Amino acid sequence: MTQPNNPLHGITLKVMLETLVEYYGWEKLGKHVKINCFITNPSMNSSLTFLRKTPWARKKIEDLYLEVVERQ
Numbered sequence: 001m002t003q004p005n006n007p008l009h010g011i012t013l014k015v016m017l018e019t020l021v022e023y024y025g026w027e028k029l030g031k032h033v034k035i036n037c038f039i040t041n042p043s044m045n046s047s048l049t050f051l052r053k054t055p056w057a058r059k060k061i062e063d064l065y066l067e068v069v070e071r072q
Contacts, residue, residue: 007069008062013051016065017044023068033060 008016020029021044030038035057037043037050051058 007066011065013058013061014044014048016061017047017051020061020065020068032064033057035060 024032026038026042030042035047035050037047051061
């Protein structure tokens with residue numbers, strides 16, 4: 001099933017988070033999206049676990065990811 005109007009189609013949460021961490025680093029990412037798992041002992045696994053369980057936080061990451069991709 002294709003989703004031509006969905007710019008996130010086929011992009012995993014892990015890829016989004018890796019892109020944002022590479023672009024901002026954990027510290028700046030924690031300032032953009034105030035989530036404790038980005039600020040205190042950040043790790044990819046704990047952040048992904050939190051984001052998968054927390055729809056509002058995932059939405060913020062998706063929106064920020066789209067902004068970053070548009071800039072590049």
